[in-house]
Amino acid sequence: MIQQTNPIFGRLDWSVTPYTDLLNKVTSSTIVGAGAATVLVVGAIGAVALLTWMRWWKPLFRDWLTSADAKKIGIMYIVLALVMMARGIIEGFVMRAHQATALGTLAAPESGLVAPDHFAQLFSTHGTIMIFFVAMPLLIGLINFVLPQQLGARDMAFPVLNQVSLGMTAAGAGLIMISLLVGQFGTGGWTMYPPYTGIEYSPGEGVDYWLWAIMISGIGSTLTGMNFAVTIFKKRAPGMHFMRMPLFCWTSLCVAIMLIYAMPALTVSSTMLLLDRYAGFHFFTNAAGGNMMNYANIFWMFGHPEVYILVLPAFGVFSEISSTFSGKKLYGYTSLVIASMSISVISFTVWLHHFFTMGSSVPVNIAFGIATMVIGIPTGVKIYDWMATMWRGRIRVTTPIVYLVGFFMLFVIGGLSGIILANPSIDYQVHNSTFLVAHFHNVIIPGVLFGMLAGIHYWFPKAFGFRLSETWGRLTAYLFIGGFLCTFMPLYVLGLMGMPRRSPTFQNPDFMPWMYIAAFGGVLMLAALTSLTWTFWTSWRNRERLAVPGGDPWNGATLEWSSPAPVPEWNFPHIPVVTARDDWGATKRGGDPWRGPDEYVDIEMPANTYFGVTLAGAAFLLGFAMTWHIWWLSIVSLFTIVAALFWRGLQVVEPVIVPAEEVERADKQYRDRIASLTPVRRVEEETEHNRGVPDITEFAG
Amino acid sequence: MSNTDNSLYPGLNLTGVQSEANEKAETNVFGFWVFLMSDLIIFGILFATYAAYLNPVGLAGGPGPQELFDIKSVAIQTGLLLLGGVAYGGVSLGVKYDSAAKKVMLWLAISAILGAGFVFFEVSDFIDQAHKGGIPQASGWLSSYWTLVGLHGLHVSVGILWIIAMITQIKTRGLDDTVKIRLSMLGVFWHFLDLIWVGIFSLVFLVPLS
Amino acid sequence: MSALILTMWPGAATAETLATQSFLQPMGPVAEEQAAHLLRVVAITMIVILPVLVGVPLLLWRYRLNSDKAKYTPEWEYSNKLELALWGVPIIIVVVLASWLWYSTSKLDPYKPIGENPLQVQAIGLDWKWVFIYPEDGVATVNELAIPVGRPVELTLTTDTVMQSMLIAPLTGQIYAMPGMTTKLNFSATRTGTAEGENTQFNGTGFGRQKFTVIALDSDRYDAWVSDARSAPTLDDATYTILRRRSVLAETRTDLGLTKDATPIYFSAPDTALFDRVVQKYHQSRTAHTVDELGGTGLPPQGGGGPE
Structure with a gap:
């Protein structure tokens, strides 16, 4: 079995798709194969169309x-x-x-x-x-x-x-x-x-x-x-x-x-x-x-x-x-x-x-x-x-x-x-x-x-x-x-x-x-x-009825339940100081768990970057090109990866600063919201009454 | 447990001082160490593989260590690589004490040249061995030899590229905190390669020749 | 107990008429002991498993949210006694299981001969069939292993293709066969009957059909079987090269000019060194090209259904 390697397309040619198999011989096996490929193609086209249509x-x-x-x-x-x-x-x-x-x-x-x-x-x-x-x-x-x-x-x-x-x-x-x-x-x-x-x-x-x-x-x-x-x-x-x-x-x-x-x-x-x-x-x-x-x-x-x-x-x-x-x-x-x-x-x-x-x-x-x-x-x-x-x-x-x-x-x-x-x-x-x-x-x-x-x-x-x-x-x-x-x-x-x-x-x-x-x-x-x-x-x-803006729908005990739902990008307005195992539970037992922090500070968050997408694309091409022996494409994609690493090293990347006022506004809004919501008892956890604010008198454990 | 500053981050603290740059250095360098541990496993498995193929079945009638290894050249490589490690000490001292960009770049260049010398001798050894029939396609043992030693050589080459990248970075952005942290990671990497080489020198070359 | 499980299977009645394929219908001491050990392990492990299967539904019912009677101790998080039991009981069980494991693994070592003077049989795994060579009797077969009841058998395995795994469930467990290496299976049959042997390590499109027949015969009938086989054509290098093609039994038969069906093939085999040559050829220098003997290492030029 000697395979020809084309300098441009490697070992790729038109005979590699399941449709070719289907054309050669119609059996339940080739139909399944072509069907799977069709699902992939239609799915990809559908996704692109949806993204474009919805902007x-x-x-x-x-x-x-x-x-x-x-x-x-x-x-x-x-x-x-x-x-x-x-x-x-x-x-x-x-x-x-x-x-x-x-x-x-x-x-x-x-x-x-x-x-x-x-x-x-x-x-x-x-x-x-x-x-x-x-x-x-x-x-x-x-x-x-x-x-x-x-x-x-x-x-x-x-x-x-x-x-x-x-x-x-x-x-x-x-x-x-x-x-x-x-x-x-x-x-x-x-x-x-x-x-x-x-x-x-x-x-x-x-x-x-x-x-x-x-x-x-x-x-x-x-x-x-x-x-x-x-x-x-x-x-x-x-x-x-x-x-x-x-x-x-x-x-x-x-x-x-x-x-x-x-x-x-x-x-x-x-x-x-x-x-x-x-x-x-x-x-x-x-x-x-x-x-x-x-x-x-x-x-x-x-x-x-x-x-x-x-x-x-x-x-x-x-x-x-x-x-x-x-x-x-x-x-x-x-x-x-x-x-x-x-x-x-x-x-x-x-x-x-x-x-x-x-x-x-x-x-x-x-x-x-x-x-x-x-x-x-x-x-x-x-x-x-x-x-x-x-x-x-x-x-x-x-x-x-x-x-x-x-x-x-x-x-x-x-x-x-x-x-x-x-x-x-x-x-x-x-x-x-x-x-x-x-x-x-x-x-x-x-x-x-x-x-x-x-x-x-x-x-x-x-x-x-x-x-x-x-x-x-x-x-x-x-x-x-x-x-x-x-x-x-x-x-x-x-x-x-x-x-x-x-x-x-x-x-x-x-x-x-x-x-x-x-x-x-x-x-x-x-x-x-x-x-x-x-x-x-x-x-x-039904997201309106199922919404839990209070952020603690299950009356939980760990830190992640102390924030709103959906959780803001910065997770916590102020990094919490932990005093116990199951710290949020301990806070609930202390009463008034939703008290805001005394002061708000600027928060540094990592800036968006195309680095990951670039490397992913290059790595995919590298794998594909190597699989099909398309040597020029392998070299190009490998070079892209190395160049991206070099380029990233030369950048002075500044974090994004979320100003204290913005954090404060979002956090205050959340605290006000909590105060307006009715706490829910555990028996009603699955009903519409569950707005993510549990009845903390029920909390134990 | 007391709430002193030290117990706030009870990880593997490298320094007692909690400043922002220090903290970043600690995180990054620790992360890099973790990465190297993973790399170490790769080398460990390759060492084990090499040992597993070092027998008549693995040699498969092909050329063996006696025919292929030139211990003199290996000794020269060892010298160059270890000197390169020493030269990197100049980089570390320069970063730590006087932050003189020129001096740091000079020591970086010396390390890179010594590393390049190592790679030169190693590659000429490989060429020599290939002429004697010691190509990786000849036997399982030779496959494992080329992979293990070649991977180390590849690491050294990447190290040299990294040094060039760092010199470029010092030139374009100066010796800022980020560059300093990267230089200390590069240092860990560079010395790690010496360590691996000591293993290669003794297990790959000395053991079969003894 | 194992018989009980079998009767619960639908179609167990027809299983009598077919070649047996399960170690729960043992034909010899090894499989019998393996089946017994299985039941033993299940019984011992049940000590820790039953409480979960019974306890979880009880917990759910007893401590459901609306239960008025059930006790509620939200702060309870530790008990010395319970801790001791939680760690202690599994440790004791594992100690017991480990001792049994030690015992049965030593006893059922496939390399250990079952008795004196075992019948030596060599097996070469090919794509997608097995060649059995009887060096003592000078015969060979494709896809049939005949053994005399009562006499221990020592099977030595290798393969002349990719890794395979031979399983004759009613007689003994499986072992891998690897090129250039030999492995062993020791077993014996205590009753006459037919068993199905198979390769269990996937090796290509013909994998599902790489089955062979194991027949345990009385010694008289075994001798007759041997003399029948002796009168068959000779297994020489040219024939072996044809066997090495990637083909299932029926295709091999066509290649040899026999009728195309699934009947095993018999040979007389005076070349007692064939097995060793197959093992040895993988040990020589690449440059010597000895590997290409006997049909080459790669895909043979002809033959049935190679990979797509």
Whole structure:
């Protein structure tokens, strides 16, 4: 397979779109492929048309894309994640639909909705998207939005770097998206194990798309980790000692540390695979001294901490909401801190359990198996701590609590299958089976997804000034829980019956009943996605009735609830002086919590800049050009990045000064508004009476 | 806990004084340290990889350390790089005590020239090795060697570019607070490369030759 | 217990007639012990899981906002006794589980022979089929592994393509097969029957069809099987080159001039060094081009459905 490289277009030509495939041969597989590309094209055209029609281009750039405000960056991360999630869930559904029709027989050995190669691309993009472009941006976005507010800071330590991180993530996501329309994606799964993904066995552009998307977004994530860590170490409000930080900040710190130490491993393994593919190196090739076991080791040195990077912020959210919605202090604060930190440390010592079956010796397998079980201890402690928080509380079953309950009931099953898989002797049987697939979905969906959606519900009013519909929110949560159960419980059974993961076809008719249930689960997941979209839409339409200008709709205890909703760019008119853990709660108990500061001062905010957008655009082009071997464009975009760095260094960047009078005007207005609003009791929390001013006599905990 | 000034920001304080520029320096330099720790992990994994390929299977019948390494040239590189580190001391002292832009630029230039000398010898070694068949495509071990040593060389080259950028910045905007903070970050980076080189010198070159 | 789970599965009755594919229908001591260990782990872990499954709904009901009777202690945030239990119980359980893990991992080490004088079988993973070589008997097959009941088997694996993973669930767990390296699986069958073996590591479009039949035979019938195979054509380098093409069994059969169906292929195999040559060729210098022996490392020039 010798590919011609055109000096101008590289390996691009007209035959790379799914439409060409469709013209060559009309099958259900090419129709699905062309349909997906059409959705992308129509979606892009629609978005451009809408922006033009509504004259939103200017505000988009002025207020969002060039903003260095961590809150806006956080919101953009979450929007990106939700868009990618829509694609990921649809892909999941297509895979379920395929396997429900993929029973091979003697007469028709390959059947099903899509072709085997198409199926392989689907599971590869689905995994890559869900991990790197849904879960990661969701949690990074949420941390960006919440962390400075909870710490009593105005912004991240490095606001412009933050913008660059978002840009890199978006560039990576863009590469994955464009692969729908231009060319194919890799077929090696989200881990892209060589030698299968080496140049000999996967000569096309697919693996390169993955590599560049991962490398570019990986740089973004590393910088994000650094930013979070420095923010937590250096930007806490006076008096905000470590042991006064809300649990969400603690889990953010864990995430930051893990990002700093885990992401480099992914960068290294991807770079090596890249050198193998582009320059003929022999890191992971079959011959000439290459060794694919090194890839597995390096990849999972990143990959396992990554799992906890994903789940710890959700644990932070659960800590916040279990306390708030039970009207009670968080049980076992110190325990939870110790548990979180233990998880993040131990998570670096278990990576080998991803390949017990690679022939490592018995003592090695035993050591890593036991280390894996040890992680179960702090995780179990956390779950019981949250239950103890709810014990003797007054629980309001809001949407976040529905997600929390779903998490409790489902996550422990995921924990059970995790403990099962930690046993090398059993792992030998169920490794690489759908049992494993069911396991990690069972920890990631109830853990990460439920946690993040609960967090979005919880903090949404702080970002936009109105609550999300509780009715629709709860329905979405129930649909996700039901969808999860129907989709993944059958996969446990199928795994025990011996079905390998990533099977484009199978021959055992006994699998079929379970396949149908799982496909029905896929339908429920689509319904949940629709319901989630509707939740946002219907809440926006009812934003007047759901508005909570008081800013404290849930009678919360942490600092972010002391500001108006939506929160002003500067977060606090005056940096608060923290005197207790749950400082806002302590202030409420002291009476008159909404007293304004004695004096107002000028506030420095980071200036808007096109730096992030420029780097993101250049990085996207670099990745695209390298994937298609368009060398001139690669050089131009690389040069653009270097030039942008130089240019930025030469600038003397002055911060924007918000004058004291403006702060005072806005703040006074807010204080007056508070005084005019009627405080709401908890029983009426979900009604129109909730204007964001709680009855503070009810506050306890 | 007392509410003294020091306990207000109980992070990894570098100074006891809380002035605005100081605080900014602390944040930025600390952030840069964190970044370097992440870089250190990259080098750590590459060192481990190099060790993993340093065996007959990894060598795959290709040329080995005895045929390829020229310890004399490596010693010269070591000398140049470490001298470059010493020269950067001049930059730090200049920034800290007399803020003389000219002097700082001179020491920066000396550091850059010594660094460039290092890169020159390293590149000529690479060319030499390639002529002897020691190209990275020859074996897993050579792939890991070129990647590890090459990445360090790339870092030194980026360091030289950064020095040139800093000289330009001193010329255009003067030795202001921001430039000073950047110079101290560059210093950390420059010395970090010495540290990595010590690892490379001993593990990459000395261990297989001994 | 495992039988109980099986009967709850729809179609369990038909499973009798098909090749078994699950370790919950074990055919030998290894899979039997693995299934037993699974149930053991589930039972022990239930100690911490059941309280959550039962407790959470109770908490929600008992401490709902409108409850008049329930106690409300908003300031309560710590209890020594509870703390001790929260950390203590999981630690004890993990200690127990870890001991069992230690025991079962040592006992079920796939490298440890099950008994004296195991039958040696070599397996080469190809895209998308398995070649089994019986060096003692001088025979080889594609996609069929026949073993005598009662005699231990030691399977040595490698691959002549990308990494694969071989699983024969009713007999033993899986292990990766990697080029230039060998791994081992030791197991034995205690009853006659047919099992399905498979590759579980995705390796391209034919992955879903890379299954093979494992038949456990009485020793008489095993001997008959061997002598039948001996009369088959010889597995020489030219034949092996055809096997190496990226193709599933039916396509390989066509390439060899056989009828196009999914019946395993038999060979007599006097070349006992073939397996070692396949392993060794990945160890030689790149310049020697020995890697290109036996059909090259890359995509073979012909053959069925390569990647798109």
